[in-house]
Amino acid sequence: MRSISALCLFALVSSSFAQADWTRYRLTVRDAIEAQRLSDSDVTLFSDDVVIGSTDVVIGPGEQFKLWALGMPYQRIATLPDPAGWDQRYSNKTLNYRGNYYRYDDIIAQYEEWRIQNPTHVKRFQIGTSILGRPIWAYSVRSNALFSGARRSFVVNCGIHAREWISPAVGMYVFKKTIDSAAIGFADMTTDFSKRAMLRGSTFYFVPVNNPDGYEYCWTNNRMWRKNRRDNPGSSYGVDLNRNFAKGWGGAGSSGNYSSETYRGTAPFSEPESQALVFLENRVPRIDAFIDFHSYGEKILWPWTYTETPPAGSAWLNASSIAMRDAGAATHGHQYTAGQGSTTLYIASGTTKDYFYDRSNAAAYTIELRDTGQNGFLLPEAQISDTQDEAWAMFVALAVRMTNR
Numbered sequence: 001m002r003s004i005s006a007l008c009l010f011a012l013v014s015s016s017f018a019q020a021d022w023t024r025y026r027l028t029v030r031d032a033i034e035a036q037r038l039s040d041s042d043v044t045l046f047s048d049d050v051v052i053g054s055t056d057v058v059i060g061p062g063e064q065f066k067l068w069a070l071g072m073p074y075q076r077i078a079t080l081p082d083p084a085g086w087d088q089r090y091s092n093k094t095l096n097y098r099g100n101y102y103r104y105d106d107i108i109a110q111y112e113e114w115r116i117q118n119p120t121h122v123k124r125f126q127i128g129t130s131i132l133g134r135p136i137w138a139y140s141v142r143s144n145a146l147f148s149g150a151r152r153s154f155v156v157n158c159g160i161h162a163r164e165w166i167s168p169a170v171g172m173y174v175f176k177k178t179i180d181s182a183a184i185g186f187a188d189m190t191t192d193f194s195k196r197a198m199l200r201g202s203t204f205y206f207v208p209v210n211n212p213d214g215y216e217y218c219w220t221n222n223r224m225w226r227k228n229r230r231d232n233p234g235s236s237y238g239v240d241l242n243r244n245f246a247k248g249w250g251g252a253g254s255s256g257n258y259s260s261e262t263y264r265g266t267a268p269f270s271e272p273e274s275q276a277l278v279f280l281e282n283r284v285p286r287i288d289a290f291i292d293f294h295s296y297g298e299k300i301l302w303p304w305t306y307t308e309t310p311p312a313g314s315a316w317l318n319a320s321s322i323a324m325r326d327a328g329a330a331t332h333g334h335q336y337t338a339g340q341g342s343t344t345l346y347i348a349s350g351t352t353k354d355y356f357y358d359r360s361n362a363a364a365y366t367i368e369l370r371d372t373g374q375n376g377f378l379l380p381e382a383q384i385s386d387t388q389d390e391a392w393a394m395f396v397a398l399a400v401r402m403t404n405r
């Protein structure tokens with residue numbers, strides 16, 4: 001016993017010398033018990049979700065003991081860039097939304113420029129205020145054509161997870177393309193006259209950045225930050241907003257540990273950022289389709305995520321995910337994986353798509369954008385425009401499929 005303790009002590013002391021930088025490790029997660037142990041730990045995830053099989057994590061300077069405490073086999077994947085000071089790396093640049101990641105104020109300034117140029121198609125309204133006081137905006141786009149049928153609502157949510165910078169970047173492009181498409185009566189989406197008429201009867205809502213505090217914190221303090229900036233008891237910060245929604249809240253793949261990456265919050269909708277999407281929901285007659293853009297993994301995922309049981313409408317959801325996959329692959333050859341969230345990845349409870357599917361039978365999807373893991377959420381700017389192209393193709397495929405739902 002004494003020798004084991006001594007070994008552990010030696011290991012703890014030596015870890016501060018051995019581990020001086022930020023490192024990505026791949027854990028072998030053997031079963032649901034290990035998956036939940038990882039979800040409950042305070043180890044920083046590199047993967048967007050804990051997955052049985054393997055999940056990547058980030059170990060910082062002096063944190064090697066956290067890796068050993070998990071008791072799972074691991075291998076070192078790569079040294080990561082310093083998470084601090086990303087605002088300095090990107091300063092003094094002329095910004096282009098096809099090739100650069102933007103600060104939060106620059107994203108909203110770009111949306112505002114497009115809104116002012118398109119006053120008949122675009123409206124803006126505030127759906128909430130973040131914990132640190134930043135406005136959370138939504139923009140609506142619709143054709144100005146007369147339409148007598150039931151109007152449909154299509155919601156695109158971006159940046160719920162702070163560090164997934166490709167998500168707001170994709171949102172900007174899909175928003176711009178939707179404005180351009182609305183201006184021509186959606187003639188670029190489909191040649192079918194009746195489908196076009198239904199698209200003209202749709203309103204498309206965009207949330208440019210759902211979690212602005214976390215997003216800005218990535219730029220100024222920690223590029224790895226995922227959650228919002230809730231000041232939790234015991235000097236830890238943040239709620240995983242994509243575990244804070246009501247459907248299945250509190251279940252597997254979420255955690256009650258404040259310092260966990262998947263901390264679910266004290267109650268469903270405890271956070272103003274998740275409340276903002278409910279505000280948007282209450283402002284529209286009903287949400288018919290919902291896309292939550294995340295990274296990474298190149299996956300198109302449908303409900304449920306909180307249980308492995310497929311939902312009642314799974315055949316349509318699956319067929320549409322395959323239509324999106326094929327449309328995306330036709331642009332630059334990246335074929336995303338389509339499937340149910342819980343069985344394609346693993347169970348996660350309290351997510352956006354489960355909530356909107358449950359509430360209004362919305363065609364609800366999580367799209368995990370590029371890449372498949374080479375860079376993860378640290379996707380180089382050189383891949384922004386191709387990712388935008390494939391996301392736009394998927395968006396169009398779903399919008400057209402919605403005309404038959």
Ligand SMILES: [Zn+2]
Pocket residue numbers: 048161164294295
């Ligand atoms: Zn995510």
